[in-house]
Amino acid sequence: MVLKYLIVKEFKQMMRNIILPIVFVLLPIGVINVLPRIATQEVKHLKFSVVDNDHSALSQRLMNKIAASSYFDLVGAFPNYNKALATIESCEADIVVEIEPEFEKNLITTGVASVAIDANAVNGMKGSLGSSYAAQIIADYAAQLRDERGLDASGTTVAKFDVAPRYLFNPTLDYKVYMIPALLGMLLIILVGFLPSINIVGEKEKGTIEQINVTPVSKIEFILSKLIPYAVVGIFLLTFAMLLARGIHGITPAGSVALIYAFALVFCVVVASIGLIISNYSSNTQQATLTFFFFMMIFMLMSGLLTPVASMPAWSRAITEVNPMRFAMEAFRTLYLKDASFGDLSPQFWRLCIMAVVLWAWAIASYRKNS
Amino acid sequence: MNSIIQAENIVKTYNHHRVQALKGVSFEVEEGEIYGLIGPDGAGKTSLFRILATLLLADSGTATVDGLDVVRDYRKIRNRTGYMPGRFSLYQDLTIEENLKFFATVFGTTIEQNYGLIKDIYQQIEPFKNRRAGKLSGGMKQKLALSCALIHAPRVLFLDEPTTGVDPVSRKEFWEMLQRLKENHGLTIVASTPYMDEAMQCDRIALIQNGQFLTIDTPQGIIAHYDKPLWGVHSDKMHQLLDDLRSWQGCDTAFSFGEQYHLTVKPGVSQAALESYLHGKGHSQVAIAPIEASIEDCFMALMDQPETTMKQ
Numbered sequence: 001m002v003l004k005y006l007i008v009k010e011f012k013q014m015m016r017n018i019i020l021p022i023v024f025v026l027l028p029i030g031v032i033n034v035l036p037r038i039a040t041q042e043v044k045h046l047k048f049s050v051v052d053n054d055h056s057a058l059s060q061r062l063m064n065k066i067a068a069s070s071y072f073d074l075v076g077a078f079p080n081y082n083k084a085l086a087t088i089e090s091c092e093a094d095i096v097v098e099i100e101p102e103f104e105k106n107l108i109t110t111g112v113a114s115v116a117i118d119a120n121a122v123n124g125m126k127g128s129l130g131s132s133y134a135a136q137i138i139a140d141y142a143a144q145l146r147d148e149r150g151l152d153a154s155g156t157t158v159a160k161f162d163v164a165p166r167y168l169f170n171p172t173l174d175y176k177v178y179m180i181p182a183l184l185g186m187l188l189i190i191l192v193g194f195l196p197s198i199n200i201v202g203e204k205e206k207g208t209i210e211q212i213n214v215t216p217v218s219k220i221e222f223i224l225s226k227l228i229p230y231a232v233v234g235i236f237l238l239t240f241a242m243l244l245a246r247g248i249h250g251i252t253p254a255g256s257v258a259l260i261y262a263f264a265l266v267f268c269v270v271v272a273s274i275g276l277i278i279s280n281y282s283s284n285t286q287q288a289t290l291t292f293f294f295f296m297m298i299f300m301l302m303s304g305l306l307t308p309v310a311s312m313p314a315w316s317r318a319i320t321e322v323n324p325m326r327f328a329m330e331a332f333r334t335l336y337l338k339d340a341s342f343g344d345l346s347p348q349f350w351r352l353c354i355m356a357v358v359l360w361a362w363a364i365a366s367y368r369k370n371s
Numbered sequence: 372m373n374s375i376i377q378a379e380n381i382v383k384t385y386n387h388h389r390v391q392a393l394k395g396v397s398f399e400v401e402e403g404e405i406y407g408l409i410g411p412d413g414a415g416k417t418s419l420f421r422i423l424a425t426l427l428l429a430d431s432g433t434a435t436v437d438g439l440d441v442v443r444d445y446r447k448i449r450n451r452t453g454y455m456p457g458r459f460s461l462y463q464d465l466t467i468e469e470n471l472k473f474f475a476t477v478f479g480t481t482i483e484q485n486y487g488l489i490k491d492i493y494q495q496i497e498p499f500k501n502r503r504a505g506k507l508s509g510g511m512k513q514k515l516a517l518s519c520a521l522i523h524a525p526r527v528l529f530l531d532e533p534t535t536g537v538d539p540v541s542r543k544e545f546w547e548m549l550q551r552l553k554e555n556h557g558l559t560i561v562a563s564t565p566y567m568d569e570a571m572q573c574d575r576i577a578l579i580q581n582g583q584f585l586t587i588d589t590p591q592g593i594i595a596h597y598d599k600p601l602w603g604v605h606s607d608k609m610h611q612l613l614d615d616l617r618s619w620q621g622c623d624t625a626f627s628f629g630e631q632y633h634l635t636v637k638p639g640v641s642q643a644a645l646e647s648y649l650h651g652k653g654h655s656q657v658a659i660a661p662i663e664a665s666i667e668d669c670f671m672a673l674m675d676q677p678e679t680t681m682k683q
Binding site: 001002005006009012013016017206207208209210211212213214215216217369370371 | 464
C-alpha cells in the first residue's frame with residue numbers, strides 16, 4: 001500500500017515535469033528514425049579522380065566501370081598524378097586511381113598491368129573501405145577480361161576462383177538491421193539509467209529527502225519506489241521504439257519478442273540500480289550527471305556498439321565481462337537478427353540477472369536515512 | 372510531570388572532529404510543554420534537531436524520545452515524532468492535498484483518521500488544496516508543512532526555525548496554532564527560533580550558543596535572574612552614540628535595541644555622570660531611563676562573545 005502510493009507519487013512527478021514526457025516520446029523517435037540513417041558505416045559516394053596515362057580502350061572501360069558503381073562518383077580525369085593528388089589535398093576526392101602508361105599493351109602482351117590506388121586515410125574507415133572497394137572492382141574487371149578473351153594474355157590457363165560471399169542473417173548487409181537492436185539498448189541506458197541517477201540526489205537538493213527520512217518508509221520500499229517506475233518507463237520506451245523500428249524501417253525481430261522483453265526488464269533493473277547508486281553517493285545533481293555520463297560512455301564504447309568486442313585488447317575484453325550494456329546489446333542483436341533461443345542466450349541472461357541482484361542490493365545498502 | 376525527551380551529553384562534530392557543533396548537551400523536555408531552543412545561526416540547533424529526529428548520529432551521548440533510544444529504536448521514534456525542517460521540504464510539484472495524502476500514507480494512516488488534530492490549521496489552506504505546493508505563499512507553505520508533520524498524530528513535534536522568513540502576522544498566528552496544539556491535544560513541542568520575541572511564547576527555553584547550553588529556564592525565570600542595572604539611552608546622534616557609550620569608563624556593555632541602546636554599567640556610576648559625559652561629547656536631547664530586561668538582554672549577557680549580536 002505504501003509502496004503503491006510511493007510509486008504513484010513518482011509517476012505524478014514524472015508526468016508533471018514539463019520536459020520528461022516530451023523526451024519520452026521524442027527521444028525514441030530521434031534515436032530510431034534518425035540515428036540509423038546517419039550513424040551508418042556503409043561507405044557510399046566516394047569521390048575519385050583518375051589519372052589515365054594510357055588513354056586506351058581498356059583503360060577507358062576500367063574508368064567507366066568504377067564510375068558506374070554506386071560506391072564511386074568520378075570527380076574528373078587528370079593529366080598527371082600530382083594534379084589528381086591535389087584533389088585529395090583539397091578534399092574534393094577521396095581516392096586517386098592511376099593507370100600506368102602502356103596499360104593495354106602490357107595487359108595483352110604480358111597479362112600483367114598495374115593500377116595504383118591512393119586513398120585518403122584521414123578517415124581510416126573511408127580510406128580502407130574505399131580502396132578495397134576499388135580493388136574489388138578492378139579485380140572484377142580483370143576477371144571479366146579473362147572471360148572475354150578465354151585465356152589470359154600469356155596464353156596459359158590459370159586456375160580461377162569465383163569468390164561469392166553470402167551474408168548470413170543480414171543478406172544485404174543492411175546497416176540499419178544491425179544498428180537498431182543496439183540503439184534499443186542505448187535508449188534504455190540513456191533514460192532508465194540517467195533519470196534515477198538524478199532522482200534521489202534531486203530530493204537531497206530540494207530537501208524533500210529529509211521529510212521522507214523521518215517517515216517509517218523502509219530502505220527497500222524507498223529504493224523499489226524509485227526503481228519500478230523507471231523499469232515501467234523502460235518497457236514503454238522499448239515497445240514504442242520497436243514499433244517505430246517496424247513502422248519506419250520495417251525491421252522486426254527474427255527471434256522471440258518475449259525474450260527481448262525479458263532481457264530489457266533485467267537490463268532496466270541493472271541500469272536503474274547503477275543510476276540510484278550514483279545518486280546515493282552524490283551530493284548534487286551535477287556530480288551525479290557527470291559520474292553517470294562517465295560510466296555511460298565507457299559502457300557504450302566497450303559494449304560492441306561500434307567496434308566488435310573480439311577486436312579489443314585482452315585487458316579491455318576482460319572489462320567488458322562486467323559491462324551490462326555488452327550483454328544486453330548482444331542479446332538484442334542476436335534476437336533481432338537470428339532466431340536465438342533462450343538456451344543460446346542464457347549466459348548473457350544469467351550474467352545480467354546476477355548484476356541486477358548485486359546492484360540492486362548495493363543501491364539499497366548505499367541509501368542512508370541518517371548520517 | 373514526565374520527561375518525554377532526555378538528552379545526555381550529546382557531542383557532535385563535523386569535518387573529522389575539526390568543527391564541534393554540539394559540545395556535550397544535556398537537557399530534558401517535559402510532556403506537554405513548548406520548549407524553545409534560542410540561539411544564533413550556527414549554534415548547533417539544527418544538529419540537535421536532526422539527532423533527536425533520528426536523521427543524524429551523535430558522536431557520543433544518549434538521547435531518548437518518548438522512552439525510545441534515538442539510535443536503537445529509531446524506527447519506532449519515526450512513528451511518534453513529527454519533524455519540520457527549517458527549509459520547506461515538501462514536494463513542490465504535488466498539490467496540497469497530494470502532499471498531505473502522501474505523508475498520511477507513508478505513515479500508514481489516513482487524513483480522515485487524524486483530521487481532528489490538523490483541522491484548525493488545514494482548514495485555512497483547504498480552499499487551495501488543488502494548488503501545487505511550490506505555488507503557495509510562505510505562510511501557506513508553513514501551514515501545509517505543519518499539517519504534514521502532524522498527520523500521523525505524533526507525540527512530539529520538532530520544529531526547526533519554523534518562522535524564519537515568515538511575515539510578523541503569520542508568525543504570530545503560527546505560535547497561536549502551537550499554543551492550541553499544546554492545550555487541546557497535549558502535544559509536546561520543541562521549536563528553535565532566532566527571534567527573541569518568540570521565546571516568550573515557550574514554557575521553557577534553552578539559550579544555546581557555540582554548541583553549548585548557556586541556561587535553561589522559563590522565560591520569566593531567565594529575566595528574573597538578570598541582576599545588572601540596565602538603562603535605555605537615546606540621543607540625537609545615534610550613530611556616534613554607540614561608540615561614545617562603549618568608550619565611556621562607566622560602561623560595561625552597550626548594544627543596539629531598535630530605537631535605543633541598552634547599556635549596562637559598572638557598579639557605582641550614576642545617570643547624571645553619563646548625561647554630562649554625553650553632553651561633553653556633543654550629544655543633545657539625551658534620554659536615559661532604567662528599563663526592564665528582555666530575553667535578548669539576558670542572552671547578550673550570557674553570551675561568551677558580547678560582540679556577536681543575535682539578529683543584525
